[in-house]
Amino acid sequence: MAQEEKKRSEFTRRVIEVISSIPFGRVTTYGAVAAAAGNPRGARVVVWVLNSSSERENLPWHRVINSKGGISLKPGYGFELQKQLLESEHIAVSNEGYIDLGKYLWRSTAR
DNA sequence: CAACTGACGATAG
DNA sequence: CCTATCGCCAGTT
Numbered sequence: 001m002a003q004e005e006k007k008r009s010e011f012t013r014r015v016i017e018v019i020s021s022i023p024f025g026r027v028t029t030y031g032a033v034a035a036a037a038g039n040p041r042g043a044r045v046v047v048w049v050l051n052s053s054s055e056r057e058n059l060p061w062h063r064v065i066n067s068k069g070g071i072s073l074k075p076g077y078g079f080e081l082q083k084q085l086l087e088s089e090h091i092a093v094s095n096e097g098y099i100d101l102g103k104y105l106w107r108s109t110a111r
Numbered sequence: 112c113a114a115c116t117g118a119c120g121a122t123a124g
Numbered sequence: 125c126c127t128a129t130c131g132c133c134a135g136t137t
Contacts, residue, residue: 012133030119034132043119045133051117052135064118072118082118 011038015049018108022063025089026106027099029067036108062086069105071097 014037022028030043039045046064054061062085066072071093073079083093091104 009133015133031121034120039132041120041130042132043121044117044131045119047117047119048132048134061118066119067121074118078118 011042012045012049014038015042015046016053016057016059019046019049019059019061019064020057021108022060022106025091025104027063027065027086027091027101027104028106028108029065029069029101031067032105032107033064063089063106065099069099069101071099073097 015033018028018033018036030046031040033046034040034042050059050061050064053059062082071079071082073082079097083097086093086099091099093099
């Protein structure tokens with residue numbers, strides 16, 4: 001099929017779908033989303049998607065964290081907001097914003 | 112149109 | 125362990 005409807009890269013489209021698929025009570029990382037979408041180094045695109053379409057596509061942006069298992073935002077710039085959103089989903093977050101990936105990391109089922 | 116920006120990641124040293 | 129650099133895409137200035 002000719003899939004030339006959207007001008008965005010196929011990669012970008014996949015990123016949005018992966019983020020939309022993150023289940024309740026789980027988290028994933030930028031790199032994992034990028035890798036699942038086809039580019040292990042496309043993590044920055046994930047950042048762009050969240051900024052660009054988090055509200056637009058109603059994406060669970062708070063379930064996306066960095067590969068260290070921590071919140072990347074700084075206190076006063078959304079850090080506390082994200083921390084509380086995660087805790088609302090029964091996810092344990094330390095005061096420093098770190099999460100136990102061994103327990104909560106979600107891996108894309110489509111691999 | 113060129114340069115910069117954005118919540119990062121992997122690799123190299 | 126820490127720092128530096130490249131890679132990735134689209135939007136803004």
